[in-house]
Amino acid sequence: MRERLPEAPPTTGDLPAEPLSHSLKQRHLTMLGLGGVIGAGLFVGSGAGIGIAGPAIICSYLLAGVLAMLVMRALGEMSAAMPASGSFSVYAERALGRWAGFSAGWLYWFLLVVVLAVEATGAAKIANGWMPSVDQWVWVLLFMVVFTVSNLAAVKNFGEFEFWFAALKVGAIVLFLVLGTLAIFGVLPDTDPVGMANLTGHGGFFPAGFGGVVAGMLAVIFAFGGLEVVTIAAAESDDPARSVSRAVRSAVWRILFFYVGSMVVIVTLLPWDSLEPGQSPYVAVLDSIGIPGAGQIMNIVVFVALLSALNANLYGSSRMIFSLAEREEAPKSLLQVSGGGVPRRAVFASVAFGFVSVVLNLLWPDTIFLYMLNAVGAVLLFVWALIAVSQLKLRRRIERDMPERLVLPMWLFPYATWAALAGMAAVLVLMLFDDSARPQLLWSTGAALLVLAVAGVRELRERRERRTRQAG
Numbered sequence: 001m002r003e004r005l006p007e008a009p010p011t012t013g014d015l016p017a018e019p020l021s022h023s024l025k026q027r028h029l030t031m032l033g034l035g036g037v038i039g040a041g042l043f044v045g046s047g048a049g050i051g052i053a054g055p056a057i058i059c060s061y062l063l064a065g066v067l068a069m070l071v072m073r074a075l076g077e078m079s080a081a082m083p084a085s086g087s088f089s090v091y092a093e094r095a096l097g098r099w100a101g102f103s104a105g106w107l108y109w110f111l112l113v114v115v116l117a118v119e120a121t122g123a124a125k126i127a128n129g130w131m132p133s134v135d136q137w138v139w140v141l142l143f144m145v146v147f148t149v150s151n152l153a154a155v156k157n158f159g160e161f162e163f164w165f166a167a168l169k170v171g172a173i174v175l176f177l178v179l180g181t182l183a184i185f186g187v188l189p190d191t192d193p194v195g196m197a198n199l200t201g202h203g204g205f206f207p208a209g210f211g212g213v214v215a216g217m218l219a220v221i222f223a224f225g226g227l228e229v230v231t232i233a234a235a236e237s238d239d240p241a242r243s244v245s246r247a248v249r250s251a252v253w254r255i256l257f258f259y260v261g262s263m264v265v266i267v268t269l270l271p272w273d274s275l276e277p278g279q280s281p282y283v284a285v286l287d288s289i290g291i292p293g294a295g296q297i298m299n300i301v302v303f304v305a306l307l308s309a310l311n312a313n314l315y316g317s318s319r320m321i322f323s324l325a326e327r328e329e330a331p332k333s334l335l336q337v338s339g340g341g342v343p344r345r346a347v348f349a350s351v352a353f354g355f356v357s358v359v360l361n362l363l364w365p366d367t368i369f370l371y372m373l374n375a376v377g378a379v380l381l382f383v384w385a386l387i388a389v390s391q392l393k394l395r396r397r398i399e400r401d402m403p404e405r406l407v408l409p410m411w412l413f414p415y416a417t418w419a420a421l422a423g424m425a426a427v428l429v430l431m432l433f434d435d436s437a438r439p440q441l442l443w444s445t446g447a448a449l450l451v452l453a454v455a456g457v458r459e460l461r462e463r464r465e466r467r468t469r470q471a472g
Contacts, residue, residue, distance in 0.1 A: 020085060020155070020322075020341045024237040028159030029247035030254075031166035032312055033230035037255055038169045039119065039309040041223040043302045046263065047281045053216030054207035055199045055267040058260060060216030065256040067427075068224035070420035071384045074391035074410050076248035079231035081398050081405035083240030086323025087231040088387045093327065095393035096386075099455040104386045105324045106451050108228070111376040111383075112317035113350055116310055117357035117369065120144060123306040126299055140358050147311050148351045151318060154340040155236050158315065165308035172301045173258045176282060180265030183289040190290055194269055202271045218430055218437050223259070225380040226309065227251060229316040236319075236341070245408040314350055322346035375447040377440025378431060381424050382448050388421045 024032075050057045075088055084090040086105060093101025124139035150161050179188070186193035199205055206212065230251055234244035266281045270288060275281055280302070286294030322343040324330035334346045360369040392414055398406055410417055431437040 020236050020319075020337065020343065023154070023156035023341075024159045024233055024243075026237070026239075026243040026246050028163055029230050029233050029237055029243050030251050031163045031170075032159070032233050032315070033227050033247060033251035034166045034170060034254065037224060037226040037251075037309075038166070038173070038258065039223075039226075039305045041220075042259060042262070043282055043298060043305060044278075044280045045223065046220065046266075047275050047277070047279060049216045049219040050263070050267065050272050050275055050281060051277065052208065052219055053212040054203060054205070054272040056206045056208070056213045057216045057220070057267065057272075058263045059213045060220055061260050061263050062256075063213070063423075064217050064221040064224055065259060067221065067420060067423045068227065069252050069256065070411075070416055070423075071387055072227050072248055072252050073408070074417055074420065075228065075231050075387050076245060076408045077406070077410050078387075078391055078394055078398075079234050079248070080241045080245040080408040081394075081402065083231075083234040083237075083244060084323065085232060085235040085319045086327070087228065087234070087320075088383065088390065089320060089323060090327075091390040091394060092386045095390035097459075098327075098329070099452065099459055100386060100390070101327065102324070102329045102455040102458065103448070103451045104383055105320055105329065107376075107379050107448060108383050109317050109320045109324070109350070110447070111225075111379045112313045112320070113353040114357050114372050114376045116313055116317070116351075116354040117361040118373070119306045119310040119313070120354070120358050121361050123303055123310070126303045126306075129299070137362055140362070143307065143310065144351060144355060144358065147307070147314055148347065150311060151314050151347045151351075152338075152342055152344055155342060158311075162308065162311055162315070165304060165311060169301065169305050169308060170254075170258075173262065176285070177258075177261050177265060179289060179291070180262075180269060180285060183285075184265065184268050188289055196268075198268055198271050202273050207272070214430060215434065218427065218434055220259075221427060222377075222380055224255065226312065227255065228383070229312050232316050232319045241405065241407060248408065314347070314354065317350040317354075318343060318347040321349055371443060374440045374443035376444060377437075378428065378444035379447065381428060382444070385421060385424050388417050388424070392417050 046057075049060060053060050075091075078091045079087060082091065082094075086101070089101045089105030089108065092104040120140050120143050121136075123143055124136045127139040128134065128136045150158055153161075182188045183191045184194055208215070227248075230247050231244055234240045234247075237243040262282070266285055269285055270281070275284055280298050282301075283294050283298045286297065291297070321330050321334060325332055325334040325346065334343065334349055336343070336345045338344050357369070357372065360372065364370075391410060395410065395413060428441065431441040
């Protein structure tokens with residue numbers, strides 16, 4: 001007889017039906033994932049990673065991408081078996097207890113609404129550059145209102161909106177890769193084959209040694225955050241299990257191809273030490289191959305990327321807090337759903353805090369908002385760790401109770417999951433010893449401990465109430 005695991009919350013068969021809409025298609029899910037990930041961090045921020053690691057930034061992106069792929073595969077396995085609007089927060093609760101679901105959900109919600117401010121402010125700065133007569137705060141207000149309306153609309157309309165937003169970004173990256181590859185081989189007018197000179201010269205492929213690869217990985221790993229939104233949206237698709245499994249597969253591979261492929265093109269075409277700090281390496285490449293108006297073209301692409309990520313993150317934050325309310329871990333008043341299946345109060349709650357974050361960013365970017373930004377800096381890794389631990393626990397239960405739902409199994413289970421956990425632990429240790437990353441780790445740890453303390457107090461109070469009822 002097989003040994004049964006200790007009693008745990010139900011795993012699969014009794015999941016309550018989601019009251020949300022079920023009109024998202026697989027293509028919406030895939031593009032929603034891409035929309036949440038491809039942002040200014042790739043188009044502009046990647047230059048900082050290149051400045052740290054040189055051509056070896058390719059290895060940094062590969063390492064970070066493999067870690068993200070393992071985490072997403074683990075999350076995809078659970079999402080295909082148990083689609084839920086709370087995604088990993090629900091799975092953490094079922095695997096580890098209410099404290100874990102509460103902590104994962106609130107930390108991720110806080111992360112998304114703070115990042116909303118960064119995206120809205122970044123897009124507003126670009127728009128202000130185009131129309132200086134319109135104040136930056138007016139643009140922020142306009143963006144927040146537009147995307148609040150977008151998220152209050154029928155989910156299918158939101159999915160179409162995000163699909164075309166993300167499609168523009170994907171098209172821009174594909175065009176960049178095509179033009180860059182042609183330039184590498186000297187096919188474009190006024191270009192000559194570049195060979196390997198920029199990869200092997202200027203200090204070699206590893207100008208900063210393996211330490212540069214590690215430091216580069218710290219600079220780029222958080223650019224892979226946002227793929228989780230795919231699994232949050234799965235609960236609102238027409239065929240959750242099949243849609244999420246396909247979306248996770250395609251989105252992860254595309255992201256890795258776009259990120260690593262872009263870095264290969266950039267460091268092959270240009271000497272890595274020729275890039276100016278703060279300049280988009282994409283603009284530098286387009287300028288070098290004679291594309292007219294490269295700077296403005298990339299400004300438009302970055303602008304769209306920021307708004308697309310804002311839209312996707314507002315969606316993800318509203319669904320996460322709605323799921324918390326479903327499980328009585330957020331105010332029940334947030335459970336109101338419109339006739340079109342949209343959790344309107346959850347959207348308003350998320351955008352309200354997003355407005356607060358934006359105001360703090362505009363007024364005190366180097367003080368209060370900087371502390372908030374640091375407080376979410378390492379939260380993504382904490383959430384990823386909870387995903388991996390939850391998958392380790394739930395995999396056995398799924399195999400035992402509902403094996404037919406194991407349609408997207410984790411690779412090399414359990415070794416790949418343990419490898420992902422080891423990788424995350426290594427990144428956290430590296431952050432502790434990195435002067436620039438240490439404040440993020442310490443502030444994020446403080447935020448996590450605060451949420452855990454609240455979860456612990458809630459659990460103790462509920463236990464005391466249960467004992468009182470039993471005694472009575």
